[in-house]
Amino acid sequence: xxxxxxxxxxxxxxxxxxxxxxxxxxxxxxxxxxxxxxxxxxxxxxxxxxxxxxxxxxxxxxxxxxxxxxxxxxxxxxxxxxxxxxxxxxxxxxxxxxxxxxxxxxxxxxxxxxxxxxxxxxxxxxxxxxxxxxxxxxxxxxxxxxxxxxxxxxxxxxxxxxxxxxxxxxxxxxxxxxxxxxxxxxxxxxxxxxxxxxxxxxxxxxxxxxxxxxxxxxxxxxxxxxxxxxxxxxxxxxxxxxxxxxxxxxxxxxxxxxxxxxxxxxxxxxxxxxxxxxxxxxxxxxxxxxxxxxxxxxxxxxxxxxxxxxxxxxxxxxxxxxxxxxxxxxxxxxxxxxxxxx
Amino acid sequence: xxxxxxxxxxxxxxxxxxxxxxxxxxxxxxxxxxxxxxxxxxxxxxxxxxxxxxxxxxxxxxxxxxxxxxxxxxxxxxxxxxxxxxxxxxxxxxxxxxxxxxxxxxxxxxxxxxxxxxxxxxxxxxxxxxxxxxxxxxxxxxxxxxxxxxxxxxxxxxxxxxxxxxxxxxxxxxxxxxxxxxxxxxxxxxxxxxxxxxxxxxxxxxxxxxxxxxxxxxxxxxxxxxxxxxxxxxxxxxxxxxxxxxxxxxxxxxxxxxxxxxxxxxxxxxxxxxxxxxxxxxxxxxxxxxxxxxxxxxxxxxxxxxxxxxxxxxxxxxxxxxxxxxxxxxxxxxxxxxxxxxxxxxxxxxxxxxxxxxxxxxxxxxxxxxxxxxxxxxxxxxxxxxxxxxxxxxxxxxxxxxxxxxxxxxxxxxxxxxxxxxxxxxxxxxxxxxxxxxxxxxxxxxxxxxxxxxxxxxxxxxxxxxxxxxxxxxxxxxxxxxxxxxxxxxxxxxxxxxxxxxxxxxxxxxxxxxxxxxxxxxxxxxxxxxxxxxxxxxxxxxxxxxxxxxxxxxxxxxxxxxxxxxxx
Numbered sequence: 001x002x003x004x005x006x007x008x009x010x011x012x013x014x015x016x017x018x019x020x021x022x023x024x025x026x027x028x029x030x031x032x033x034x035x036x037x038x039x040x041x042x043x044x045x046x047x048x049x050x051x052x053x054x055x056x057x058x059x060x061x062x063x064x065x066x067x068x069x070x071x072x073x074x075x076x077x078x079x080x081x082x083x084x085x086x087x088x089x090x091x092x093x094x095x096x097x098x099x100x101x102x103x104x105x106x107x108x109x110x111x112x113x114x115x116x117x118x119x120x121x122x123x124x125x126x127x128x129x130x131x132x133x134x135x136x137x138x139x140x141x142x143x144x145x146x147x148x149x150x151x152x153x154x155x156x157x158x159x160x161x162x163x164x165x166x167x168x169x170x171x172x173x174x175x176x177x178x179x180x181x182x183x184x185x186x187x188x189x190x191x192x193x194x195x196x197x198x199x200x201x202x203x204x205x206x207x208x209x210x211x212x213x214x215x216x217x218x219x220x221x222x223x224x225x226x227x228x229x230x231x232x233x234x235x236x237x238x239x240x241x242x243x244x245x246x247x248x249x250x251x252x253x254x255x256x257x258x259x260x261x262x263x264x265x266x267x268x269x270x271x272x273x274x275x276x277x278x279x280x281x282x283x284x285x286x287x288x289x290x291x292x293x294x295x296x297x298x299x300x301x302x303x304x305x306x307x308x309x310x311x312x313x314x315x316x317x318x319x320x321x322x323x324x325x326x327x328x329x330x331x332x333x334x335x336x337x338x339x340x341x342x
Numbered sequence: 343x344x345x346x347x348x349x350x351x352x353x354x355x356x357x358x359x360x361x362x363x364x365x366x367x368x369x370x371x372x373x374x375x376x377x378x379x380x381x382x383x384x385x386x387x388x389x390x391x392x393x394x395x396x397x398x399x400x401x402x403x404x405x406x407x408x409x410x411x412x413x414x415x416x417x418x419x420x421x422x423x424x425x426x427x428x429x430x431x432x433x434x435x436x437x438x439x440x441x442x443x444x445x446x447x448x449x450x451x452x453x454x455x456x457x458x459x460x461x462x463x464x465x466x467x468x469x470x471x472x473x474x475x476x477x478x479x480x481x482x483x484x485x486x487x488x489x490x491x492x493x494x495x496x497x498x499x500x501x502x503x504x505x506x507x508x509x510x511x512x513x514x515x516x517x518x519x520x521x522x523x524x525x526x527x528x529x530x531x532x533x534x535x536x537x538x539x540x541x542x543x544x545x546x547x548x549x550x551x552x553x554x555x556x557x558x559x560x561x562x563x564x565x566x567x568x569x570x571x572x573x574x575x576x577x578x579x580x581x582x583x584x585x586x587x588x589x590x591x592x593x594x595x596x597x598x599x600x601x602x603x604x605x606x607x608x609x610x611x612x613x614x615x616x617x618x619x620x621x622x623x624x625x626x627x628x629x630x631x632x633x634x635x636x637x638x639x640x641x642x643x644x645x646x647x648x649x650x651x652x653x654x655x656x657x658x659x660x661x662x663x664x665x666x667x668x669x670x671x672x673x674x675x676x677x678x679x680x681x682x683x684x685x686x687x688x689x690x691x692x693x694x695x696x697x698x699x700x701x702x703x704x705x706x707x708x709x710x711x712x713x714x715x716x717x718x719x720x721x722x723x724x725x726x727x728x729x730x731x732x733x734x735x736x737x738x739x740x741x742x743x744x745x746x747x748x749x750x751x752x753x754x755x756x757x758x759x760x761x762x763x764x765x766x767x768x769x770x771x772x773x774x775x776x777x778x779x780x781x782x783x784x785x786x787x788x789x790x791x792x793x794x795x796x797x798x799x800x801x802x803x804x805x806x807x808x809x810x811x812x813x814x815x816x817x818x819x820x821x822x823x824x825x826x827x828x829x830x831x832x833x834x835x836x837x838x839x840x841x842x843x844x845x846x847x848x849x850x851x852x853x854x855x856x857x858x859x860x861x862x863x864x865x866x867x868x869x870x871x872x873x874x875x876x877x878x879x880x881x882x883x884x885x886x887x888x889x890x891x892x893x894x895x896x897x898x899x900x901x902x903x904x905x906x907x908x909x910x
Contacts, residue, residue, distance in 0.1 A: 012794045024723045028794070031724065035714040042681060042710050046703055049688040053624075054695055064690035067630040075682045076633075076675060083671040086721050091664055093723025098660050113500070146496040147590055149655060149730060153796025156727045160656045162591070163495060164584025167657045180805065184655075184730040184798040186489050188500055189416045192801035 017154025017179060017200070018171040023093045024156045030089070034082060097157065100170035101136035105205060111161040112144035114190030116181065120213050123232040129181060129198040130212040132205040136172040149185035152198055160185055173200045217310065221330040226318025229311055233303065240322040247300060248293050253281075254323035262292040272320045281319065282312050352868055353845040354887040355763055356858035364863040375460035376863065380467050381445035382761070387470060388442060389830065391433035392747075396823060398426035403785075403819040406812045409804050419802040420487040421503065425480070427490035428508060432515045433474055435746055436604065439611035440522055440557075441470070443753045444550050446761060448526060450854035450861065451544050453535040453870035458528040466521035469514050476511025480504045489800065491601070494582035494593040498574045505575060509568040516561045516568075519607070523557030526550050535853075537872035541635070544852045544875040545621075545628060548635040549614025552642035556603045556610075560646070564600035567593065594656055598649035606645040608742055609709075610638055612749030613680055616705050619756045620684055622850040623699035624691030627876035630683040637676035644673045654722060655729045663722060670720040677713050681706060694848075697771030701752025704779045708744025712737060715790065730800075733793025736786045744782055751778065751829055758833055759847050763860040764840030770832045777825030784818025844889025851880050856892055871895070 013025055053061065107129075108119040119125050131137060141150055141161040148161040150169060159169040183194035201208045217225050230240075237246040254272040259280065261267075269277035283290055285307060288300035307315070321327065361378045371379055402422050405414045414422065445463065449456050457463050480486050486508045488497040497505050530551050534543070543551075570581050571593070580586030582593040621628045628634060650658060650666030684706060693699065715737045718724045728734060752775075759765055788811035793799075797808045804812070846855035852875050857866050871892045873880035881890040 012791050014796050020723070024727065027721060028718065028724050031717045031721065035717065039710050039714055042685065043707055045685055046688065046706055049685070049691070050693055050695065050699075050703060053688060053691045053693045055625075055692050059692070061626070061692045062690050064626070065629075066627045067632070068686075071686075072630050072633050072679065072683070076679055079678045080675055083674055083717075086717055087668055087671050090667060090721025090723045090725070093721075094660070094663065094667075094726070097723065097726060146500050147493060151727075151730075151796075151798065153727060156723075158655045158726050158729055162584070162657060164590075165657070182796070182798045186420075186493070186800040187496060188487070189420060191420070192416065192798075192803045195805075 014153040015175060015177075017152065017175045017177075018156060018173050020093070020097060020156040020171060021154070021174075023096065027086070027089045027093060031086060034086075097170075100138045100168065101172060104136040104138040104170050104172075107137055107139050109139045109141045109150065109161070110144060111141065111148035111150070111183070111194075113146065113188055114183075114194045116194070116196050120209060122209055122213065123228065124209070124213045124215050126213055128196060130208060131173050131198065131200045132208040133173055133176045133200050133202055135205040135208075136170060138168055138170040141167045141169060146187050147185045148183045148187050148194065151182045151184040152179055153182070154179045158184060176200050176202045217314070222314050222317040223321045223330045225311070226314035226316070226321070227327060227329075229307070229315055230318055233307070234315070237300065240319075240327065241325045246296075248296060250319050250322055251325040252323060254320045259291075260294045262294055262296075262298075264291060267291075272323070278316055281316055285312055285315065349884065349891060350887050352858065353856070353884070353889065353891045354858055355842040355844055356860055356862060359862060360763065360858065360860040361863050362860055373464070375456065375464055377445050377449050377456050377460065377463060378761075378861065378865075380463050381442050383467055384437060384441040384445060384470065387474060388434055388438050391429050391474070392826075395426050395429035395434060396826065398422050398429070400819055400823055402426060403816040405802075406804075407816045409806050409809050409812075411803060414802070416802045417487065420800070421485040423800060424486045424489050425477075428486065428512070429477060430742075431490050431604075432512050433470075433477060435608045435742055436515070436519055437470060437522075438608075438746060438750050439615060439753065440526070440550060440553060440607075441466075443546075443615060443750070443757060444522070444526065444611060447757060447854045448529060448547065448550060449533070450857065450865050451547055451852050452529065452533050452538070453853045453856075453866060453872065454529070454533045455864055455866075457525045458533060459525050462521050462525050466518045466525070469518035469521065473511045473513075473515035473518060476507050476514065480508045480511065483507065491597060492568070492571060493597075494571065494574065494588075494590045495584065498571060498583050499585065506572050509571055513565050513568045516565045519557050520561045523554035523561075526554040527558065530554075535870060535872050541632065542872070542874060543635070545617035545631065545634055545638075546611070546614035549610045549617070549638045552638040553607050553610045556607050556642050556645065560600045560603040560607075563596060564604075567596040567600065570596075591653075591656060591658065594653055595649070598652045599646075602649040602652065603642075603645045605738075605741070606641055608746050610641060612705070612746040613638065615749045615753040615756075616684065616702055617680075618850075618852065619698045619752055620687050620702050621876045622756070622848045623694045623696055623702065624688055625694070625849065625878050626687055626691040627874070627878075628683065629686035629689070630679075631876070633679050634683050637679045640676040641673060644669065644676070648673055651720060651725070654725050667720060667722050667725075670716075674713070674716065674720070681710065681713070696755075696848075697766070697768060697775055698752045698756035700772055700775045701748055701755065704775065705745060705748045705752065707779075708740055708748060708782065711787075712740030712744055715740065727796070728793060730798060731793040732789040732797045732799055735799050736789035736793060739786045739789075744786070747826075748778070748782075751775070751826070754833060755829075756848070757854075758836060759843045760845075760854060760859050760861070762837045762840065763842060763858075764836050765843045765847065766832050766836035766840055771829070774825050774828035774832060778822060778829060779825075781818050781821030781823070781825045785815050785822050786818070788812075788814040788818075844887045846881060846890040847888075849878060849881055849883065849890040851875060851877050855881075855890070 105121055110117040117125055117127055118129050141159060143161045143163040145163060149158060150161055151158040155171045157169055157171045159167050177200055179198040181196045181198045183191060215228060238250055239245050240250040242249050242251040258266055258268040267280055286302060286304040288302055289298050292298050361376055405412050405419060484504045487503045488501050488505055492509060530547055573579055574581045574583060578586050580588045582588040582590055617628055617634055648666060648670045650662055651670045654663050718728055719737060755766060755771055792808045792811040797804060843859055845858045851873060853870050856870050880893055882893050884891045
């Protein structure tokens with residue numbers, strides 16, 4: 001059955017794209033009808049009085065009261081009751097808006113003059129927002145420069161994106177389709193161009209991520225690829241600046257000439273391009289318990305089958321690049337194409 | 343014969359030696375201390391600002407006729423909307439009603455010769471000019487692209503435009519506003535005539551008094567904020583820019599602490615003007631005088647406590663948002679009281695459907711929409727999607743333009759006979775009032791719909807689904823422009839060629855109508871006769887002056903009859 005109110009609402013409200021829409025739109029319509037009724041009443045009474053009490057020959061106005069405390073109290077308290085109801089209805093919708101679902105997946109959002117960047121739990125970065133229908137998400141927003149604001153009309157959600165502090169915004173998309181994300185805080189010349197695509201996919205979250213949110217190795221510098229893999233797989237236990245973590249730091253690894261182990265003979269290398277060194281790194285990733293570096297425990301899982309030989313190659317390039325203890329982004333091989341991420 | 347001449351002299355059309363004639367030459371205007379001349383000079387400035395910012399608006403609307411860039415670049419568009427907003431707010435709407443109508447009629451409504459501090463009044467006008475010069479400097483140099491709100495850190499660190507000149511201008515205009523407010527406060531407090539206690543004050547004065555409280559208390563905060571902004575932009579002290587350890591939310595709190603009460607600086611005097619005109623043109627005492635008077639004070643006070651409703655999406659804490667939303671709804675009540683009381687004033691009235699009365703009805707219609715749409719924005723869950731969309735743009739234009747500008751135009755028509763001594767052309771006045779009404783609604787009503795559909799404000803380019811609404815809005819803007827221009831022309835024509843009128847052509851009972859039109863330099867050539875401000879039985883039509891004159895109560899020094907017996 002078609003709800004006549006709903007078909008009317010499409011002329012003044014966007015599609016209901018998230019779980020917030022029902023409640024917010026209900027209040028929107030409630031205020032709309034309260035307003036229409038009181039506005040029509042006011043205007044009809046005003047015009048009616050203007051006609052029947054207009055100054056004209058032969059018309060003598062009858063006396064009328066100059067005030068009526070009862071009447072005035074009625075139209076002070078009457079609207080107050082309605083206002084209190086509107087306040088509570090709005091506050092209750094707002095409470096939903098500010099209470100994230102505990103199943104929500106976290107997406108980090110960075111806004112800058114004049115664009116958006118989304119970082120997913122798998123470490124991938126895109127400039128189109130990919131979501132799964134019925135999968136709640138929490139967006140953690142931060143700006144690189146001035147204030148921006150994240151707004152998708154269909155989701156009935158909006159939050160300012162501040163430099164220097166993080167704000168969160170959550171919602172649960174319920175409609176598959178393509179939507180637009182707008183910047184709604186004026187941020188300079190390109191403000192009206194900070195519009196990006198939001199795609200809500202029918203696939204479940206994990207599958208959607210696999211399909212749409214994928215890093216393209218061939219579009220990036222090998223060292224960048226290696227840095228990305230490092231951040232996803234290694235950074236938890238290994239630093240590259242020399243600081244102590246669970247595993248040995250990568251600082252100076254590429255330039256080292258030998259390595260001592262808890263058991264078995266030491267290895268000596270002929271520099272970062274030597275077969276011995278590269279085989280050692282590759283083995284350590286695939287079969288970590290083969291050689292445990294002196295001073296550390298056997299805690300590292302095997303990445304055999306998880307990382308392809310190409311990916312191990314990128315990590316080797318990255319280790320060579322951070323040998324000095326610092327990382328600097330290499331220049332991209334090609335200018336970033338639209339949608340460099342997925 | 344002698345009495346008629348005296349009557350004509352006192353209450354009729356001033357033949358000569360009125361305030362416009364009293365002295366001559368440019369210097370006699372620039373250095374005048376006469377509140378009436380200061381009001382007229384304010385009027386030139388305010389109307390020129392309206393014209394300038396109105397042209398900006400038409401340029402914007404023309405550019406927005408197409409969804410993609412047409413003849414303005416993004417940078418030019420941003421400068422255009424910023425200057426439209428800044429000039430309209432600081433140079434047009436804040437000074438409009440208080441500085442023109444307030445300055446002209448406030449002392450006369452008290453039966454006084456001038457305001458309490460005439461020199462301060464002149465200083466306020468000069469500061470207004472000086473502030474205006476700063477804005478002209480902004481226009482002539484690198485312009486301004488921050489939006490009238492000057493949000494940090496964009497304004498302090500990112501904008502390449504002349505932010506400092508503009509904020510200096512706004513700072514100076516703030517002092518102009520404070521001076522006017524201070525002057526009105528002291529004048530109303532100390533110069534009320536005998537027989538005019540507080541509850542006999544005309545409602546316009548209640549409104550101006552409330553406004554003045556806001557001007558004196560809130561404007562200094564704007565001044566401090568703008569100075570801090572200048573310091574941050576030049577010295578990078580780390581007040582508002584997180585890059586130096588500052589907090590951009592702090593700026594928003596400071597800014598709206600002034601700028602929300604400033605909304606009431608804009609609308610309260612307009613409400614006062616409406617109350618005056620309604621009473622006179624319905625020839626009836628305003629219904630519920632005390633409720634209207636006290637609701638002005640209530641709005642002024644509560645208005646200080648609602649600034650956070652501009653910041654529901656800014657990341658302020660949830661509790662803060664809840665509190666501000668709740669207080670925001672309380673401010674709706676006194677506004678509703680006024681509207682209902684105005685309607686009841688019309689009941690059994692003797693309604694003269696003159697141009698000012700049509701503006702009053704137009705005001706109630708437009709302010710009704712402006713006020714009611716505030717409900718969506720005060721409620722938290724519905725505000726979130728509507729915040730910073732065209733819905734908000736439409737809402738505040740309905741209040742500021744549909745409310746204040748309509749009241750200002752109506753007020754000018756209402757007091758024009760007093761200011762100029764001449765009557766405007768009634769049919770043409772009504773025609774352009776109608777055109778303003780239609781043009782206004784055509785401009786701004788579609789903006790509600792595109793706003794609720796999600797069209798963000800301050801967008802140079804937009805999605806094609808919004809184009810129909812934008813085009814309607816553009817046609818409306820030109821209609822509105824023609825309407826306002828036409829209304830101004832009717833007034834200009836009246837100033838030079840209008841029919842000469844008497845001191846009190848409307849039959850009003852407030853004191854400013856008890857002198858000749860235009861008033862003499864000293865306003866009153868006689869002692870004013872104070873009655874209830876809306877006691878229309880206190881004036882009577884007199885053919886010899888073609889207007890109303892006050893009924894002079896009979897005073898007898900001794901009983902006319904010999905008492906029958908002398909009491910012991």
